[in-house]
Amino acid sequence: MSIHDFTEMTGLGRADRLHSRLAAAKRAFTTRNVDFAAATRMVRSGRRPEAGDVILARVTQLGQHRRIENVHGRRGDLYVGDEIIVAYGNRYAPDQFEAYVPEDLGPCHLVAGGGVAARATCRHTGIKPATQIEVIGALMRADGRALNLADFAISAPARLRPAKVIAVVGSSMNAGKTTTVAGIVHGLTRAGFRVGAAKLTGTGSGGDLWSMRDAGAGLAVDFTDAGHASTFGVAADELGRVTGALLARLDEAGMDIAVVEIADGLLQGETAALIEMGHAKGWFDGVVFAAADAMGAAFGCAWLMQRGIVPLAVSGLVSASPLASREAARATGISVATLGDLRDPVAVARIAFSDTSQQVAA
Amino acid sequence: MKPPVKPTNALPSFRPSSGAGVPESFIANPRPGQDVLVVVHGISRNAAEIAMRFAIHPAFSRTTIIAPLFTKEGFGQYQQLQTRTPDQTPADVGLIRLLDELAAEHEIATDRFALFGFSGGAQMAHRFAMFHPERVARLCVVSAGWYSLPRADLPYPYGIGDADGAALVGPDFLDIPTTVIVGNRDTRVDASVRQDDMIDTHQGKNRLRRARCYSRAVAAYAESAGTANRPNLLTLHGMSHDFNQCVAEGDLIAIAAQALL
Numbered sequence: 092m093s094i095h096d097f098t099e100m101t102g103l104g105r106a107d108r109l110h111s112r113l114a115a116a117k118r119a120f121t122t123r124n125v126d127f128a129a130a131t132r133m134v135r136s137g138r139r140p141e142a143g144d145v146i147l148a149r150v151t152q153l154g155q156h157r158r159i160e161n162v163h164g165r166r167g168d169l170y171v172g173d174e175i176i177v178a179y180g181n182r183y184a185p186d187q188f189e190a191y192v193p194e195d196l197g198p199c200h201l202v203a204g205g206g207v208a209a210r211a212t213c214r215h216t217g218i219k220p221a222t223q224i225e226v227i228g229a230l231m232r233a234d235g236r237a238l239n240l241a242d243f244a245i246s247a248p249a250r251l252r253p254a255k256v257i258a259v260v261g262s263s264m265n266a267g268k269t270t271t272v273a274g275i276v277h278g279l280t281r282a283g284f285r286v287g288a289a290k291l292t293g294t295g296s297g298g299d300l301w302s303m304r305d306a307g308a309g310l311a312v313d314f315t316d317a318g319h320a321s322t323f324g325v326a327a328d329e330l331g332r333v334t335g336a337l338l339a340r341l342d343e344a345g346m347d348i349a350v351v352e353i354a355d356g357l358l359q360g361e362t363a364a365l366i367e368m369g370h371a372k373g374w375f376d377g378v379v380f381a382a383a384d385a386m387g388a389a390f391g392c393a394w395l396m397q398r399g400i401v402p403l404a405v406s407g408l409v410s411a412s413p414l415a416s417r418e419a420a421r422a423t424g425i426s427v428a429t430l431g432d433l434r435d436p437v438a439v440a441r442i443a444f445s446d447t448s449q450q451v452a453a
Numbered sequence: 454m455k456p457p458v459k460p461t462n463a464l465p466s467f468r469p470s471s472g473a474g475v476p477e478s479f480i481a482n483p484r485p486g487q488d489v490l491v492v493v494h495g496i497s498r499n500a501a502e503i504a505m506r507f508a509i510h511p512a513f514s515r516t517t518i519i520a521p522l523f524t525k526e527g528f529g530q531y532q533q534l535q536t537r538t539p540d541q542t543p544a545d546v547g548l549i550r551l552l553d554e555l556a557a558e559h560e561i562a563t564d565r566f567a568l569f570g571f572s573g574g575a576q577m578a579h580r581f582a583m584f585h586p587e588r589v590a591r592l593c594v595v596s597a598g599w600y601s602l603p604r605a606d607l608p609y610p611y612g613i614g615d616a617d618g619a620a621l622v623g624p625d626f627l628d629i630p631t632t633v634i635v636g637n638r639d640t641r642v643d644a645s646v647r648q649d650d651m652i653d654t655h656q657g658k659n660r661l662r663r664a665r666c667y668s669r670a671v672a673a674y675a676e677s678a679g680t681a682n683r684p685n686l687l688t689l690h691g692m693s694h695d696f697n698q699c700v701a702e703g704d705l706i707a708i709a710a711q712a713l714l
Contacts, residue, residue, distance in 0.1 A: 254464060254509055283502030283697055347505065376464070437522070440501035444479055446466040 106131050113230075116147060116174040119206020121295035121320045123162035124243040133228025134237075135196060140229060142192050143240040143320055144179045146208060147227040148201075154222040155187065155214075156204045164297045166204060174227065177206035178240050180320030182294050183359060186264050188221060189213045191324075196226045205296035207320045244318030245336045252338035253287060253349040257403070257443055258375040260366055260395075262387030263356035267407030269299045271381040272352045273306035274406070274433030279348055279443060280307035282436035287346030289313060289337040292322040292330065292361050293354030303350075310344040312337050322354070327364045334365070334374060348443070351375075356387075357394050370400050377443065379428070381407030385418035392423035401447035404428040463514060465504035474542040475550045476528065481508035481518040483559035488567065488590075489517045490713060491548070495572030496532070496645070498522060499696065503571060506700050512710035517561050521548055523577070532576035532598075533610040534584065545581050549588070567591045567713040571696050572598060579631075579667075583613060586625040593712040595634040595705065596660055596694055598645070599652045600667040603674035611651045624678040627671070631684040632712035635664035636692030636699060645694075660694060685712070 103111065113127050122145055133147060140146070150173045158166040159175055169175070182190040182202040190202040190209035199210045200221035211221040230238040257275060261268040272288060279286045288303035290313035303311035314322050317333040325333075334351075341349045355362050369375045378395060380402040382388035388405045395402055406428045409415045416427040432438040465479035479501050492507055494500040504520035507513050523531035523544050530537065531544035542550075552563035568589050570578030575597035582589045583601065604612040605620040613621050639660040642648070646659060656663040668686040675682050689703040699705040 254505070283497070283499045284505070437498050437524075440479075441467050441469075441477070444465055444467040444501050 109133065112174070113147065113176060116176050117159055117167060117169070118162055118176040119178070120160040120162055120164070120297040121178045121180070121206040121240065121315050122176050124316060125238065125240065126243060127230075129232050129242070130230040130238050131233045132231050134231055135226070135228045138196060138229060138237070139194055140179050140192055140196060141237065141239065142180050142324070143318060144237045145176065145230045145239065146179065146196075147174060147176055147230065148208060148224040149174050149227055150201070150222060151198065151225050152223040154200075155219040156201050156222045158204060159201070160205050160297050164301050169222065175201070175206070175224070177201065177208045177224075178295070178320040180207040180209060180295065181323035182207060182209055182211075182321055183323035183355065184264060184294060185355075186215050187218055188215075190221070196229060198223060198225045200224065203294045203296060203321070205294065207295055239318070240315065240320055241318035245312070245316050245340050250339060251342045252335075252374070253342050253346045255348045255376050255443070256338060256374060257348065257350050257377045257379060258353060258366070258369065259350065259379045259381055260353045260362065260391075261356055261381035261407060262383050262391045264354070266356065266381045266383040266387065267410075268352050268354070268381040269302055270430065271379060271406045271433065272299075272350050273302045274430045275350050275379065275439055275443070276303055276308045277306040278434045278436050278439030279350070281434075282440045284347045285309050285345055287311070287341035287344060287349050289341060289349060289351045291334050291337065291351050291353050292365060293352075294321045294323070295319075299352065308350075309346055310341055312340055316340070322361055325361060327361075327368055330361060330365050331368060331372075334369065338374070357391055366395075366400070367398060370398060377403040377445070377447065379403050379442070380405050380425075382409045382419065383407060384409050385415045385422060388419035388425075388427075389422035392425055401425070403445050403447060404442045406430070406433060463508045465501065465508050465518060465520065467501070470527075471554055473527075473540075474547055475554065476521040476523055476544075476547045478522060478551055478555075479504035479518075479520040480555065481505075482514070483517050483555065483561055485560040487515055487517045487561065488714070489519060489561055489563050490567045490569060491552070492518060492520045493568070493570035493574030493577050494520065494522065495574050495696070498524070503574070503696065506706055507569075507709075510706045510710070512707060512714065516567075516714070517559070519552070519555060519563075519566075521551055523547065532573040532580075534577065534580050535610070544577055545584055548581065549585070564588065565590045567593075569593045569595070569709055569713060570597070571595045572694065576600070580610065582629055582631070583622045583626045586629055589626075589629050591713045592629050592631040593634065593709050594631070595699070595709075596636065596639055597664065597667075598647055598660060599656055599663050602655060602667060602670045604670065607651070607655065611655065624674070624680070627675050627678060627680050627682045630712075631671075632687060632709075633664050633668050633684050634687045634689060634705070634708065634712075635661050636694065636703065637661060637688040637690055638693040641693065661688070
């Protein structure tokens, strides 16, 4: 049904009117797994939202995000008055916003182009104020519960994982982690492996997943597939469940190797917790550290080595500069891999299958 | 909660070269007392992949897997055990150096081992067996581009003759239980299939025909040498020149296990 058909909707039941309205709204990437047939009504007030709750909202003022990524990955223009379907989630993005799920269904912000609603509490000085939205209503199920992304999460029993799991962690947001993941995926795919990719933490956005798929990943999944619009503020145990479910999904799809990205930098709470937990429990067979510069590489490798993790390689933005690469290699004792190295099937296999267990921290 | 993991002790690890003339390698399951299997990559140099496919297969859980990585810079035309520049090392020499080091490092017996090669690796493997038959317990060569025929009237590497028509190697390699495998759809002649009058004349134009010619030539050589040993020629139905496809759809590793264990 197109938006023009609304004038002919008189006589339809409430649920039918709701579904017609939802069909005409711009549906964000974070909600791509949601089956809207489960929605029977909306509530407009009197309810404290939770992370993952799905809402219908209206754009009231355009700000930083002037486009929204739809379920197919296309970033479509937004206009004031547009109705959008997004999910509540916190946001931790040093280059953009800090934002939290509000305590009521009042006006809030679109804090990520992938479709995350929250109330922004601070922002980077280099960006515009957040796009403002008003909540038309939270979508509800027939049993009175709110429609939540968790209802449509992968229900993998987390029994197994691919034979090899390589984690990519970084010094900060925009340190080159996703490019590093894509490079490794591409190189290992060319080397003959079935490679899957997963983004374990971060804020829901399709860009990283498309990048992984474009690089050759047989399957790319993220935490939104495990029921979260964002992982900021998610408890460590739940991050463990997300990790297990996503790795199990990649194993189920027949992937030999999983390359997983952990968002933000080592100083971010969930990132640090997941790396430490993953190391303690043996989830990751190797870690590649993506650094924005040599100083970041030095700190990051020292941080990892203090915890008994010797990175397989340093990569990321620092690797684009031969001078900075030399500084990083000297400071860390770890080889710096350029994007060309990662994409090369022979060179990346050397990195991925390196045994760092015997290495002494530099 | 902890996602349980597949057993990872069988995964190969990368071993850097210990010095000039010793190839890098991928090693899995290096435990004393086990049988050793050397697997040789093709010209894509997929040593890691080939090592992993064998290492994670249940049939090879008690076998030490060694996959040398012969770079073009270090080992020249490794398929033919030939070098292009003085600083390069023949691949057979490099492999033996590597195996000697690994024997000392892991207390594994590398004096006799099973040998597998795919494509360019199959070329290297069957030539290695000709020159070093005492090291090879069993041989499985898959989808070689072409072969050294056991004929002294053809100069090496087309045959086993020297410039004067004398044989460079003896018939001892006939004692090695040998399996030659090729896909019955490995008939495409592209840039990766060497076209050379000498090869075309004596072995045909594609890998399927060349595998058959080689098997017949070895059988004739065995007959002339008075031995009943013959290579076992297997064709994989529906398989083309694709290691991944042969493993995933042609059950190549299980078939190789029957040939090598």
